[in-house]
Amino acid sequence: MEPGVDQPPIKRSVENKFFYTKKRSEFGRPYEFECDEAKLLLSLEPDPTHLENFIPEDPVEQGVQYSKQFSLHEANTFRAEYESHCIYHEEGGWPKDISHQDTEQIIRYKRKVEKDETYIQTVMHLSHPMEHCIHQNNAINIYEQYFDNVEPSIIVEDLSSRTLNVFRDQQKVKRPIQKLSWSPDGGSRIAGSYCNLNFQNPVVYACESYVWDVDNPNKPYLVLKGPACVCSVEYNPKDIHCLIGGLLNGQVAFWDDRKGSSPVEISDVLESHRAPVNNALWINSKTNTEFFTSSIDGCVRWWDCRNLKKPTETLLVDTTKEEQKYIRALGVSTMEYEPTIPVRFLLGTETGMVIIGNRKSKTSAEKLATVFKAHKGPVYSVARNPAFLKNFLTIGDYCARVWSEDVKESAIMSTGNHNTVLTCGGWSATKYSVFYVTKTDGCLDVWDLLQNQRNPTLTVKVCDDRLNTLRCNDNGEMVAVGSSNGSLYLIQFSDNLVTANKNDKMLLTSMFERETRREKIIEAKQRELRLKARSMKNTDEGMRHAKTKGQEADQGGPTLEEEAETEFFVSIDELKKSLSMIDDTKVKRKKKKVRPPFDEDGLPNEHFDSEDDDDEGDDDNEEENTGPLSGD
Template structure:
């Protein structure tokens, strides 16, 4: 092909190339006009509906190709014994032994063995090397992980009412702790009104947005307890002093309630199920100083009652006027006839339901606290030891030592409101404080301070109730919120030797307290004898000196107290020093 076929000659001059275009406005111009033909309308055919397929994209085809598959075969050889001549029967032990002796007598046998021994020793040592993928020391128990004790808030369940009411009681259901019952009631005399909300709630712990069931009694609930045998039934104590039975399957209203003339005179503070064949019996307590036993099948009257009036003289009758108001109850299923109650006067009284006389029915008495006992619970692993919480301290007691506790905490700046043992870790107990803190104490790890202190909220915490599995601890506040706290793994289980160490600790501390009690009894007896001798010899002069001496002791104590308060107030106002910062860090 020639080059001239691809050329073109322009007839314009070069100056006309690339000249700028100028545009201007102009009117419309009719290029063509095609009039409509009405006769063609007769040929129009209306189609309804019309289906028309349009495809704008390109067509692609799909192809499948199978490649040759590689086949793998695993084959192995089990070499038992070989290298024998054909004329030797390997099954005949005598023939093989005779052939071995023949070979061993050959001179080349020794040189061959010495030559092969070096390679064989190398392979043996190589085979005995440690396999990095093999699990060694499987028979040795794994060491417990070194984990820092901690806790975190999992969920928050809030009061659905506009006017927030304090949490007065918490209870777990028996179906592995899937549901949590919380009662809301304002027990303050001046703030309680007839129009206050009576709702309490049962929560599904997985859903903090809406309660699973709203309990609606005619009077606010002060306490609500799940039946340990039936997760659908509950018993509760009302602000009016009545007790009622609830069934989740029947709805929000109680299906059984006791009459007013059989009820307590004051609000029911505690209800607990007892170990019975039917699983329907429980007992309740109130600030009126009475403990009553009930059966949910017939709440028209109590099956038994007891007045908490610890008489001192044999034959003296108990009286309701002298009864001590009960603030908390404790019941251990392994001791079905015995119970314990904490009073508003700071005493812990042990009761025996099967006692015949007043002294036999209230055999034990412990001066526990300066004010009301807010919590009382036996250790789940050591039922002879129990925990009490009141005023500003938590104390651990033994039934053998009635004059003083065996272990106690320091006096906190904030009032303690509740406490409980961990169900699985027997050395751990938890307390709630008025400043919104949750404290976890492990007496085997540290006795001078809690192992974990968590600030859950700014308002006071009023109640706590650990789950039976040990790691979940709900804490109720004075503003109607329930904070579900999850403890770290090391606080939820017991170590291997914890029970043995705790047994030795309780026995050692109980023995020490018994020795001190015996010594104090001796000193009191000597003082009594000495004061009796002085009274017989000197008349009434010694009494006046003793009274003046006691007054001086009181004045000295007041001065010391004021000095301590002023010193602590100055320490709080002063800027923190380096030593103080290091001490708080430790």
């Protein structure tokens, strides 16, 4: 076969088929099957001779799995830890030897640098891009607003929420969270006080509380330690590193996160509260070091964190105008302070009253002048509206109420009674008509007064445990909620619950004014009815008093028997006198001739003598004869 020459293809055929033919008649007759009873066809009896050849098989167990096999591999990667370091570069990049406050040294140093050759080259090199940027800024106004007249569109969005993070208690025995506080740098950290307030609880709890980083729920940013459990904690609004807290034994502590977990200052036991410190708030002062605390012992104390040996001022919550006494002091369950009103504060008591205090008043009675009967039970939370400072929110019993300082008798707005007890509440920092309420069934209610006043706008099931406290962020985007199981939940809401519309503030103002005016009218009518009832009561009491006086006078005089006896003898004397007078008149009439009243012609007789005249004359004569100077 020569290469390069095309050969014809080779055809191969293999006969692999065979056809077999058979007639139908050769198949035989078709089969027909019928049902019949069982018959014994063959029976073989056992043969003992074959038993010797039988070999039993050893059993072998072997498992067989027909399903598919899967393999599981786990890998736990280490979390990258990031740290932020900042340098405050206010004075400029001057060498250490040169003071930026000495002008002569600065001038000398500038001359020395300007003489250097590298300085001129560096300036020339940097001048070209700087000139280019300057020309661009001059040509284009980057701050110009092109759409000033366009009204922003109304946000149409479904109400929603989502849980961003869950921060759990690091101890084996879980403790409830009592108070929460956001850091003043925009909410990068949040502090929580972990304490169990159950009386005579045999379980021993740890005394540690935590400061969490919002982005790291695995490990606390700082552990707050103290001689007792921390009942309340609060960040300094002017210093991110400073915190204060009230302890379970009544002491007050001050922490600085730059100096570790232990407290920098702690108050003396003898000068502290007699009960757990359930509230601690910073006040507006020049030094930013003053704060005040309250407790259920009925005492409010002002402190300076630079020296906690003794409080600067003490106030007993006794609303009577008499001398202040610990026996009559009302236990403080909650407290509120607004920095824009540095002198005034709000106190919620365990008896259901809300007291507006004024620190600058002279006497103790004037400091606690305004009292509201808010609830029948303890007041769990008090919060002023961030835009309308005269209106404040109270949480107690089974409802939440909105009050006005101008109306003391009743609340201007109130929610209906819930099936569970409400524990805490607070206003939104950005949308002034929204407030949040926590309940014992683990739900968080969101109320918007401009949308619905009867039912909550949104209800979020946070957990199955009791919710004790909440705190809204200053930006209004997130709400921190603390549970009785020691878990801290960070919840974010949708924009329509955070962003206020253009007319929200105006509508809320008109609503508060309308409700306040209505309550004032009702209060005036009730005052008139009380005055009428009081006047009627006074008249009834006067009549009863007069009757009692008459009865007392009757009881002081003679008895009934003596009065009857005197009346009997007086009547007998009068009867004797009348009988004697009748006898005398009869004798005189016999002696005297009586003239007829008419003469024979029928004319009246001038000399007529009537019996009455005779009788009167006789009476006069009798009086003259019976006088004290008579001859008889």
